[in-house]
Structure formats: C-alpha cells, structure tokens
Amino acid sequence: MSWLHATSELTHPSFHSASRSAHVLKLAFLTVFVLVFFYFSSILFLDRVLVLGLAASHSQTAIQSGSREPQPGNPHPNPVDQNEGLPSSPTLTAENVPQYFQTTPELWAGPTATGRAPFLAQTNPVSFMPDATYVPNNPLETAAPIMGQNQNESIFHLMGNLSPYFPNAEGFGVAEYPLPEGANISQVQMLSRHGSRYPTTGSNVARLGAKIAAAKQAGTFKASGLYSFLNDWTYALGAEILVPRGRQELFESGILHYYQYAQLYNPNSKIIVRTTTQDRMLKSAEYFMAGFFGLEWTNNATIEVIIESPGFNNSLAGYYGCKNARLGVNRGGENASVEWMSTYLEDATTRFKSHIEGIEWTVFDTYAAQTMCPYETVAYGYSVFCNLFNYSEWESFGYSLDLTFAGSSAFQSPTGRAIGLGYLQETIARMENHTLGYSGSQINTTLDSSTETFPLNQTLYFDFSHDTNIMSILTAFGLTQFSQFLPATNFPGPHNLTVAHLEPFGARLDIEIIKTPSPLDKDRKYKKGKPATYVHFVLNQRTVPLGWSFDECGRDRLDGWCEFDTLLKALKKEVKKAKFDYACDGSYPAEEYGKITDGAPLD
Ligand SMILES: *[C@@H]1O[C@H](CO)[C@@H](O)[C@H](O)[C@H]1NC(C)=O
Ligand SMILES: *[C@@H]1O[C@H](CO)[C@@H](O)[C@H](O)[C@H]1NC(C)=O
Ligand SMILES: *[C@@H]1O[C@H](CO)[C@@H](O)[C@H](O)[C@H]1NC(C)=O
Ligand SMILES: *[C@@H]1O[C@H](CO)[C@@H](O)[C@H](O)[C@H]1NC(C)=O
Ligand SMILES: *[C@@H]1O[C@H](CO)[C@@H](O)[C@H](O)[C@H]1NC(C)=O
Ligand SMILES: *[C@@H]1O[C@H](CO)[C@@H](O)[C@H](O)[C@H]1NC(C)=O
Ligand SMILES: *[C@@H]1O[C@H](CO)[C@@H](O)[C@H](O)[C@H]1NC(C)=O
Ligand SMILES: *[C@@H]1O[C@H](CO)[C@@H](O)[C@H](O)[C@H]1NC(C)=O
Ligand SMILES: *[C@@H]1O[C@H](CO)[C@@H](O)[C@H](O)[C@H]1NC(C)=O
Ligand SMILES: *[C@@H]1O[C@H](CO)[C@@H](O)[C@H](O)[C@H]1NC(C)=O
Numbered sequence: 001m002s003w004l005h006a007t008s009e010l011t012h013p014s015f016h017s018a019s020r021s022a023h024v025l026k027l028a029f030l031t032v033f034v035l036v037f038f039y040f041s042s043i044l045f046l047d048r049v050l051v052l053g054l055a056a057s058h059s060q061t062a063i064q065s066g067s068r069e070p071q072p073g074n075p076h077p078n079p080v081d082q083n084e085g086l087p088s089s090p091t092l093t094a095e096n097v098p099q100y101f102q103t104t105p106e107l108w109a110g111p112t113a114t115g116r117a118p119f120l121a122q123t124n125p126v127s128f129m130p131d132a133t134y135v136p137n138n139p140l141e142t143a144a145p146i147m148g149q150n151q152n153e154s155i156f157h158l159m160g161n162l163s164p165y166f167p168n169a170e171g172f173g174v175a176e177y178p179l180p181e182g183a184n185i186s187q188v189q190m191l192s193r194h195g196s197r198y199p200t201t202g203s204n205v206a207r208l209g210a211k212i213a214a215a216k217q218a219g220t221f222k223a224s225g226l227y228s229f230l231n232d233w234t235y236a237l238g239a240e241i242l243v244p245r246g247r248q249e250l251f252e253s254g255i256l257h258y259y260q261y262a263q264l265y266n267p268n269s270k271i272i273v274r275t276t277t278q279d280r281m282l283k284s285a286e287y288f289m290a291g292f293f294g295l296e297w298t299n300n301a302t303i304e305v306i307i308e309s310p311g312f313n314n315s316l317a318g319y320y321g322c323k324n325a326r327l328g329v330n331r332g333g334e335n336a337s338v339e340w341m342s343t344y345l346e347d348a349t350t351r352f353k354s355h356i357e358g359i360e361w362t363v364f365d366t367y368a369a370q371t372m373c374p375y376e377t378v379a380y381g382y383s384v385f386c387n388l389f390n391y392s393e394w395e396s397f398g399y400s401l402d403l404t405f406a407g408s409s410a411f412q413s414p415t416g417r418a419i420g421l422g423y424l425q426e427t428i429a430r431m432e433n434h435t436l437g438y439s440g441s442q443i444n445t446t447l448d449s450s451t452e453t454f455p456l457n458q459t460l461y462f463d464f465s466h467d468t469n470i471m472s473i474l475t476a477f478g479l480t481q482f483s484q485f486l487p488a489t490n491f492p493g494p495h496n497l498t499v500a501h502l503e504p505f506g507a508r509l510d511i512e513i514i515k516t517p518s519p520l521d522k523d524r525k526y527k528k529g530k531p532a533t534y535v536h537f538v539l540n541q542r543t544v545p546l547g548w549s550f551d552e553c554g555r556d557r558l559d560g561w562c563e564f565d566t567l568l569k570a571l572k573k574e575v576k577k578a579k580f581d582y583a584c585d586g587s588y589p590a591e592e593y594g595k596i597t598d599g600a601p602l603d
Helices: 002-010 018-056 204-217 225-231 244-264 279-293 332-344 346-355 363-380 384-388 391-409 416-432 467-476 564-578 580-585
Strands: 184-193 271-276 301-306 460-465 508-516 532-539 542-544
Touching: 184 244, 184 279, 184 416, 184 467, 204 363, 225 346, 225 384, 244 279, 244 460, 244 508, 271 279, 279 301, 279 460, 332 346, 332 363, 332 391, 346 363, 346 384, 363 384, 363 391, 391 467, 416 460, 416 467, 416 564, 416 580, 460 467, 532 564
Parallel strands: 184 460, 271 301, 271 460
Antiparallel strands: 184 508, 508 532, 532 542
C-alpha cells in the first residue's frame, strides 16, 4: 500500500514541487473516486449489454475473444472513450505533467473490474499422502494429476498466450553460450508483454458463466459425476487487469533484468520507459521497475504512457491504427482454430453432454470450459476445470491458439506485418540513432519526433506491449522461422510457432547489441580484423537464431547472432513488405486460411 501511495506522489517529482504534491494528491483521490463511481455504474450496465449482445451473436465469434487479447473487434466499453471531453478536463490533469507522463490519475485505463478473492488454503484439493513427494504451491497449485501427463511435463506449458511465464526448455533452434572473451554488451532493447490477467472484455469464459447461471435460474441445470462441482460453481473472475501472479511475473522479470544488465544503467541518469495507458500495461511497467530498481524506482525511470484507445496511434497497440485487422479478412486464424477445435474437442464435448442436463452444450462451451482453467488458475490459484481434460487435449488447446495467432497476427494474416510495422521502424530508428518525424505506420509521430519522448541516449530501453502485437512485431521484423503453415486438421507435432514459447504472460524479447574486439566467425572464434558489432535476439531467455530467417546473417551461426549492419540492412528491406496502407485500409477479399503466407495481403 505504502508503495502505491508513494508511486502516485513521486512518479514525476521533477514536474511539481513537494509542497504542491499533497494538494494534487488530494485532488487526484477525489477525482479517482468520482471517476470510479461513474465508471462502475456505467460499466455494469455496458457489460450486461455486451454479454447479451455477444450471447446472441453467431457462435463462430465465440472463440475470437476467448483467449486472445486485446480484441480489436470489440472496442472496450471504456466510458472515457465515449466522453472524449473527459480526459482533457483540467481537473483531471495533474498540474504541469504532460499527459504522456501522467500515470495518476490514470487516463484511458480501460475496464478494471476485480474478481473474487482467492482462498487457496481452503479450496486446494491436491493431496500429498505420506508416500507422495510434497510439491508446495508456488504460488499456483499446478501439481494436480492430469491423465496422460509425464513427470517432466506440465499442462501449464501448453496454454498458448494464457500460459503463465516460463522459458521453453527446447529453445528456438540453437544452444546458449557465454559471451566470448573481450566482448561487451553495449545496449539492450526490451519489449515485454504484460503479466497474467483476468479475461478480456466479452470473452468466451464470461459467456459460459452467464449461460450456466441462466440455466440455473431456469431451474433446469444439473451436473453429475466429475462435473457435479458445476452445481455450486459461479463465474466470478474480474476483467482485464493483472492478477497477483501477473504482478509477480513482471516484478521477477525486473529482477532478472537487473541481474542480467544492471551495469548498463548509469545511476545518475533517468531513463524513459514506454507502455500504454491501459491499467495492466501501466502496472506491468511499474512492477517491472520496482523489480529492477527497487521501490524508489521513480528516481531512476519515468514511465511514458502512450494512449491505447481507438483513434490513437500507438506502436505498442498497433491494431487500433489498422482497420482491416478488425474485419473478416483477418479472421483466418480464428476460422482455422474453430475448425481444429471441432475436431479435437469432439470426445470431450460428448463427455460434458452426458454429465450435464438443462443446457444446450456445444463444442464452444467445451472450449470455454477448457479456457476457464488457465484463467481461474492464475486468479484463484487452482481450477477444477483443468482436470476435465487430458494431456493430449491440452496439447491441442495450445495448438488452437497457435492457429489463431498464425492466421490473425502473424504470417498467415494479411495485417500480420502491418500491425507490427511501427515498432519495426522504431527499432531501426534506435539502431540508426535518430527520431522519427515521418509516418507511414501507426507510430505517434508527435511522440517519436522528440528525444524527450523518444530518447536516443539510453543503453537500456524498456517497452511494454500485448501478445498479439508482439507476435505482429516479430512478423514485421521478418522472422520467417515462425512462418510455416500450420494445418487446421491435425496436430503436426513440434513446430516453431508455439505461442506458449513466444508469448506467455510476461513474455520478453531482449535485443542485445554486442561489441567484439574483432569479427567473430560462425563457430564463435575470433578472426583477424577490426572491432565488430552484433545483434542477439533473446526471447524468453532463449536465443532466436537470426540466420534461420535471414540467410545473410548465416544460417549455421552457432550463436544465432547477426552482424549489426547486416541485420539493419535486412530489417530495412522488411518495412515495405508490410504494405501498410493497403493492408490496413485497402479493399481486398478474405483469403481462406493458409493462402496468405507472408503477413501481408496478396497482390
Ligand atoms: C485423451 O482424450 C482423447 C480424446 O479427446 C483420447 O483420444 C486419448 O486417448 C486420451 N488420452 C489419454 C491418455 O487418456
Ligand atoms: C517427457 O518425457 C517423455 C518420456 O521420456 C518424452 O517422450 C517427452 O517428450 C518429454 N516431454 C517433455 C515436454 O520434455
Ligand atoms: C536510482 O537513482 C538513485 C538516485 O539518483 C541512485 O542513488 C540509485 O543508485 C539508482 N538506483 C540504481 C539501482 O542504480
Ligand atoms: C538523456 O538525456 C536527458 C536530457 O539531457 C537526461 O535527463 C537523461 O538522464 C539522459 N539519459 C541517459 C541515460 O543518460
Ligand atoms: C500522439 O500522442 C500525443 C501525446 O499523448 C497525443 O496528444 C496525440 O493525440 C497522439 N496522436 C495520435 C494520432 O494518436
Ligand atoms: C472467417 O469466417 C467468417 C464467417 O464464416 C467469414 O466471414 C470470414 O470471411 C472468414 N475469414 C477468413 C479470412 O477466412
Ligand atoms: C497516425 O497514423 C496515421 C496512419 O495510420 C498517419 O497517417 C498519421 O500521420 C499518424 N499521426 C501521427 C500524429 O503520428
Ligand atoms: C545518439 O544520439 C544522441 C543524441 O541525439 C547521443 O547522445 C548519443 O551519444 C548517440 N549515440 C550514438 C551511439 O551515436
Ligand atoms: C523451424 O524453422 C526452421 C527455419 O525455417 C526450419 O528449418 C525447421 O524445420 C522448423 N522446425 C520445425 C519443427 O518445423
Ligand atoms: C569492453 O569493455 C572494456 C572495459 O571497458 C574495454 O576495455 C574494451 O575495449 C571493450 N571491448 C570492446 C570490444 O568494446
């Protein structure tokens, strides 16, 4: 508590004197109170309308919002969006703090409904009899037995973007090596996803909760056997904001990054870190900073909040600047996922149907029930829903999310590259050490043309974004390692685009710039020559081999690095492949999933 208070007071000490801050704080609390009051009265109403509206819509849309986030198709029912006048109202703005540095009171925070409190000590059913090795919950209870699961396996690594953070054990194709003698890391650019959260607004889990509640209201609902817990179960998750596990993921990521890179920080400087205005995005950045610098982090970093709302440009939330991303032309992934789900959940749907009366149970309900497991687990610590599916059904669940991402955010999506283009341009600008005054993408040129908001003198850059957006950024970079076609009809076995490995909650890409005294050959031996510079992509603590996507970087480089100028040249060639204007605003037909292979519309 004291930290949060300190944060609201100290976030930008340079902008207002200490004597004035008490007054500003009082004003802030009053405003927050009034806002929260109006917010909840309107959101309650809006949520109900939304649930009703969505329940009535075609069942195909049932999955879109299921697990992926954010959903460009369903603009958040944010009262601020509907009252454009509100944010600029002078009483809301902390004096002298430009909007893009204002973190309290929050503007454009999005929905922030909190859910039922956990009580794991009371609800944890997992038994460790004297003959079983006790595995304490840490903090989640993930030791419940799953049919078909080996000792070395966990279904929590098979949940696509809903997986709590974990580094993948197999890596992305190359091994990890220590830095060679004499080499120095001179800069790091991190792009992090936010931590574990409640479901996004209008998600399939909320709809299933409403459907079961309605059946109970009608007095017809009855579940038996393994499913009888449903007789007493109610849906009680919040929406959108971080759950405690999500705070932990970002705090720990900050600590990890401190151990990895602390010497790159000059203790006499103050760095700018960028996130969006959404509550979970801002708080993810704050927890990360607290992990990296400690609770007095406001001495060391200033958080820049880029507006995340329809109608605003934002490279960290690029879908808002891309109309077609929200339309049917970009539903290929969801369509493929529905096709796959109807196959792999046939058996499970039969099981549910035979144990549940008084409800018309569909395959979409089975999928929502499966999706309930990751959400309830991070919210409550444990979920009964997890045990209703066996290991191979969880493998298939993860695959359903791989299909969704492939077809709607990556190389099988017509807007895959376009959504991530702005961040690619920003990465190139940082590599070339210049600001961005031009457009041709969804960057906010007002922010990117000034070193106050797009600084160039840092050795550490920390940015925060969303899963689908980061997937599109990897696509815009041209990491074709993740472009292979994934069939909607069968599980192909191990494959590169495994969303749980790329975009779990708290995912992070660290782009390291490394200087060596002379060129380093593909076998990591120094050659004669001038000092050289390399780039190393580390995604969730594992190297992404750049040569697998760019031949010129060297397909067989052991360390997966790429020479700096070589990569810069390669990245610049990727920019126009996004066909930004046509991809986002052009008129082209919806291509069946699989026809698009390069993250841009066909010509
Ligand atoms: C898991 O369920 C599928 C049907 O969805 C079935 O084919 C498979 O045999 C089951 N595996 C185990 C280990 O029970
Ligand atoms: C776990 O071990 C089994 C049996 O040795 C193996 O087949 C499986 O691939 C392993 N799973 C993982 C995730 O490592
Ligand atoms: C943060 O800034 C303060 C004040 O300048 C400095 O004393 C402290 O060492 C910095 N923290 C870290 C972790 O470098
Ligand atoms: C970058 O320059 C600004 C403005 O001069 C300064 O406040 C900041 O501390 C500098 N950052 C670093 C990392 O040196
Ligand atoms: C760019 O950012 C500034 C500062 O947050 C904001 O005032 C402006 O509306 C943004 N422009 C667009 C097009 O998003
Ligand atoms: C996905 O399916 C919907 C509904 O059938 C359709 O309108 C849309 O065009 C399809 N999109 C793609 C890319 O296949
Ligand atoms: C916002 O993005 C559009 C392209 O979607 C661009 O035309 C416009 O110049 C951008 N505005 C700013 C302020 O960056
Ligand atoms: C990049 O430019 C900034 C000022 O715009 C300067 O402080 C910094 O030293 C430059 N960095 C490099 C690597 O040239
Ligand atoms: C992963 O991508 C690389 C490079 O495109 C390819 O050679 C390899 O076969 C892929 N691996 C799998 C398991 O598909
Ligand atoms: C690495 O840093 C050390 C110590 O600052 C310096 O002596 C050396 O020249 C640097 N090496 C390179 C390749 O920049």
